[in-house]
Amino acid sequence: MKRLQNLADLQAAAAVTEAAASVQVPHGRLRVLVGMATCGIAAGASPVLDVFRSEVQARGLGNVQVLSTGCIGACRLEPMVEIRAADGSRVTYVKLDAAKAARIVQEHLVEGRVVDEYTIGKEDHRPQSDHIQQARSLEATSFFGRQFRIALRNCGLIDPESIGEYIARDGYAALGKALLKMTPVQVIDVIKQSGLRGRGGGGFPTGRKWEFAAAQSGPLKYVICNADEGDPGAFMDRSVLEGDPHSVLEAMAIAGYAIGAAQGFIYVRAEYPLAVQRLGLAIRQAREAGLLGDNILGSGYGFDVQLRLGAGAFVCGEEIALITSIEGQRGEPKPKPPFPAIKGLWQKPTVINNVETLANIPVILLKGAAWFTAIGTPKSPGTKVFAVGGKIGITGLVEIPMGTTLREIIYDICGGIPGGKRFKAAQTGGPSGGCIPAQHLDTPIDYESLTALGSMMGSGGLIVMDEDNCMVDIAKFFLDFTVDESCGKCPPCRIGTVRMHEILQRITAGEGREGDLEQLEELAGNIKLASLCGLGQTAPNPVLSTLRYFRDEYEAHIRDKRCPAASCRALVRYEIDPERCCSCGLCVQSCPVAAIHGSKGKPYLITRDYCIACGACAAKCPFTAIHKH
Amino acid sequence: MADSTDMTRVTTGLVPEPLDPALEAQLAEIIDSHRAMPGALIPVLHEAQELYGYLPMPVLERISAGLKVPMTEVYGVVTFYSRFSLQPKGKYRIQVCMGTACYVKGAEALLDRLREVLHIDPGQMTTDRLFSLDQCRCIGACGLAPALIVNTEVHAKMETTQMDSLIAELRAKEGR
Incomplete structure (x- = not known):
């Protein structure tokens, strides 16, 4: 794209892309969007894209445009392809492969007939939602229909590798408006009035953060985008980076203008290679178009962005640890204050915002603070993206207004728990959060309500667990994570979490003792109180919240040496049901420790003393005669 | 498939070798x-x-x-930083995602199976330098859990049986 000198150039560029998309061609114009985010590619989207590209070219289908796009949102149904007609109608195909793609090319693109059996409605056989079976497009499903997309507005709609497509959807218009029609103070006022709070976990008001940094004197300030999405189970930031990277760049430039910074850094996880690649491309395109660099759109203001890669340290999601990592050191936190807005990167005032927070900024500037505060709840305006995973019908990304209940997300949007299993808990906030049990499913979600339940918003991972998941084991899993990721600087976190982990290990191994739970609580309280940074202060939360709601499970492990979910291996017993056993002998062959014996014609038996509870026999049994207790 | 007895564990110490x-x-x-x-x-x-x-x-x-x-x-x-390694990695670097979504869907069973099949623990490499095994932090493919990465390729919704054939396939490709 040629360099855009002013606002008129930007509007002209938007018009060019729009015009190209609306040119009338025979049979109507069709846009084929292939979901090519990390999850789409892992599910096999690349061969699908290849078939569409090569077939469309080979058949000379001039009216068809094949594009790769970011995450469409329903990961379980990948690879997904959406075909959009010029009249706005959409058809979503799911779980595709190369052969199915070839058939779609022939029937849909050439003959104009929708291949009904591959559409989303046909794939989604959930009894409770009959209407979904008629749905041909994602938009018409209850999964999508109840969402409200601000941060994800472009994901799955545009080609993230084309700056023109972003500009055509009002991209960089907010930056133009800020630079040419508003003062920095006015920009900060709009963000303050919108009530936008940090989406990375803490929920600090973004406008106030900007105001602190703007109030500092001195020529050197920085803007940092925290794209070190480390919470296991959270992938909304990855989706924005892969699906709409320009929205982050635009917002960073707006933040830079507001606080008086000329340099920005994006600190992104090296675990996200596709995001890194698309961000790099977006930065080059924006520089070329004059939307980064000197004198942006003739305003006289200049701003540039550099990428920095994380190297696999969870603690670097903490803002001061992140700053020390950019400075080239071990990512260790320091006591606050001073806050980064006063003394941040290289001791200069620095604003750090997370990806999802930034993705909201351009929309707020264009539509106004009043529009934004009308969405969500009074204390937490706007929307939140949740990455819903675990034991759930549709795994994927869900953006909903704040104040929506967990029940709506889990049952109405994501289709409930598969396999007729019972819901047990929803885990939010990653290793800093907690497990929310069934009796609180109707709580409207916002920052305060989740904290009151002993969990937290965190960055938005939402893992659903059913009756087969052991809550003690889950607590141990998260502590395992924090023990591993503790940077080691302060003893409460470094040593305290290890001690807690040892107790949990004992409990799940069937060696729990009376007094263990009290000791866990005491340790947890001390770690929360005395740790240096947010990682340590919140590390006990998974244990505390499971103790609060599932204390009986802990007690069953300790007193009865029993795991109610039949999940902890040391406490699980396998038994052969003599009624169902046909003595075929397959279990004997599969047993690695020769713990099963018997003879043809009589039911087999497992010798408990030898059994290591690996489950190999149960997996092999053709008559489902082997049960776990 | 290679005989399991010839695949003894690799030492965990630094391996001194001349630089290319x-x-x-x-x-x-x-x-x-x-x-x-x-x-x-x-x-x-x-x-x-x-x-x-x-x-x-x-x-x-x-x-x-x-x-x-x-x-x-x-x-x-x-x-x-966990991404930096002082030890060489195998030709096929297998990383099992240990994010929450993968964990609740059985990532630990995958890891156990790999331990068994490759005769190494996470952090180690097979003596033939073909495979190394690591656990990794959430790779953000939670919708496709449990997932693992071989070099840069993400393998989604893995089951232990699928993994056995994956390893066998890679070994066959290398003529082992």
């Missing part, structure tokens, strides 16, 4: 091009690891001298 001289010039170039950059150490380590596959001591010494950063600090940084 062909890469020396490239390493020098990486260091030179970052000399003026503030906070250059981590970007340089990333690129050096890309070049050698891991970070051998002589490489760290060169980076230390080139960027004028004390060796203690270089070593401190390398050992702090």
Whole structure:
């Protein structure tokens, strides 16, 4: 794209892309969007894209445009392809492969007939939602229909590798408006009035953060985008980076203008290679178009962005640890204050915002603070993206207004728990959060309500667990994570979490003792109180919240040496049901420790003393005669 | 399939081996091009690891001298971040995602199976240098849990049986 000198150039560029998309061609114009985010590619989207590209070219289908796009949102149904007609109608195909793609090319693109059996409605056989079976497009499903997309507005709609497509959807218009029609103070006022709070976990008001940094004197300030999405189970930031990277760049430039910074850094996880690649491309395109660099759109203001890669340290999601990592050191936190807005990167005032927070900024500037505060709840305006995973019908990304209940997300949007299993808990906030049990499913979600339940918003991972998941084991899993990721600087976190982990290990191994739970609580309280940074202060939360709601499970492990979910291996017993056993002998062959014996014609038996509870026999049994207790 | 007895565990100590001289010039170039950059150490380590596959001591010494950063600090940084490795990795680097979504869907069983099949623990490499095994942090493919990565390719919704055939396939490809 040629360099855009002013606002008129930007509007002209938007018009060019729009015009190209609306040119009338025979049979109507069709846009084929292939979901090519990390999850789409892992599910096999690349061969699908290849078939569409090569077939469309080979058949000379001039009216068809094949594009790769970011995450469409329903990961379980990948690879997904959406075909959009010029009249706005959409058809979503799911779980595709190369052969199915070839058939779609022939029937849909050439003959104009929708291949009904591959559409989303046909794939989604959930009894409770009959209407979904008629749905041909994602938009018409209850999964999508109840969402409200601000941060994800472009994901799955545009080609993230084309700056023109972003500009055509009002991209960089907010930056133009800020630079040419508003003062920095006015920009900060709009963000303050919108009530936008940090989406990375803490929920600090973004406008106030900007105001602190703007109030500092001195020529050197920085803007940092925290794209070190480390919470296991959270992938909304990855989706924005892969699906709409320009929205982050635009917002960073707006933040830079507001606080008086000329340099920005994006600190992104090296675990996200596709995001890194698309961000790099977006930065080059924006520089070329004059939307980064000197004198942006003739305003006289200049701003540039550099990428920095994380190297696999969870603690670097903490803002001061992140700053020390950019400075080239071990990512260790320091006591606050001073806050980064006063003394941040290289001791200069620095604003750090997370990806999802930034993705909201351009929309707020264009539509106004009043529009934004009308969405969500009074204390937490706007929307939140949740990455819903675990034991759930549709795994994927869900953006909903704040104040929506967990029940709506889990049952109405994501289709409930598969396999007729019972819901047990929803885990939010990653290793800093907690497990929310069934009796609180109707709580409207916002920052305060989740904290009151002993969990937290965190960055938005939402893992659903059913009756087969052991809550003690889950607590141990998260502590395992924090023990591993503790940077080691302060003893409460470094040593305290290890001690807690040892107790949990004992409990799940069937060696729990009376007094263990009290000791866990005491340790947890001390770690929360005395740790240096947010990682340590919140590390006990998974244990505390499971103790609060599932204390009986802990007690069953300790007193009865029993795991109610039949999940902890040391406490699980396998038994052969003599009624169902046909003595075929397959279990004997599969047993690695020769713990099963018997003879043809009589039911087999497992010798408990030898059994290591690996489950190999149960997996092999053709008559489902082997049960776990 | 290879006989399991010949695949004994690899030592966990540093493996001293001569550096590939062909890469020396490239390493020098990486260091030179970052000399003026503030906070250059981590970007340089990333690129050096890309070049050698891991970070051998002589490489760290060169980076230390080139960027004028004390060796203690270089070593401190390398050992702090889990992506940096002081040990060589196998031709097929298998990383099992241990994110929450993968964990609740059975990632631990996958890891156990790999231990059994490859006869190594996470962090180790097979003696034939074909496979190394690691656990990794959430790769953000939670919708496709449980997932694992072989080199850069993500394998989604893995089951232990699928994994057995994957390993067998890779071994066959290498003629083992």
